[in-house]
Amino acid sequence: MYNFSAKNNAFYPDSERSTYESHGVWPDDCIPVPDSIYDEFAAAEPPTGKVRTASADGLPYWDDIPEATKEELIAAADAEKSTYLALANERIAPLVDAVEFDMATIEEIERLKAWKKYRILLIRVDVNTVPNIEWPIQPDA
Structure with a gap:
């Protein structure tokens, strides 16, 4: 019982x-x-x-299930943004190393530029505009 x-x-x-x-x-x-x-x-x-x-x-x-509050939606969007930024940082780090040691190929230099641009666009995302956030498109890995 x-x-x-x-x-x-x-x-x-x-x-x-x-x-x-x-x-x-x-x-x-x-x-x-x-x-x-x-x-x-x-x-x-x-x-x-x-x-x-x-x-x-x-x-x-x-x-x-109750609809999420604005604060909950903002928190979720902020967590999503953090995940995207972590991935961008992960992709950028080895490319920066290759450039720094003059070992980067032309493709790696272009990929580095794309990932850095993506990271800048992510940083500019205002999570307070949820649910109308337009996430930038992630570059190819």
Whole structure:
């Protein structure tokens, strides 16, 4: 048997209750639920576009995944930008070394210019304009 805490939106096995209580972390709003509720809301994958939440009666139900806030979208775009910049830096470093030691081929020099231009364009991307960001096109590796 399982218990569900609406406050924590989590299931707790009844068999572990004494351990939770001995550590003072058994939620005060836990209610026993049948295995069928646990199977539907914890053991199985959520339906597409749904997330488990708690209803007013303290039981779990599937609700629509809320749309991301502007702040969440900006944070995601900023992380994406960081990933692109890291890749650009990774591609640029050996090309710079080749140029610095006069070992670069004409193709490497051109690739270096393309990656540096790409990096400049990335740096100029304003993530605050999400979801209307126009990412620069990555050069060929």
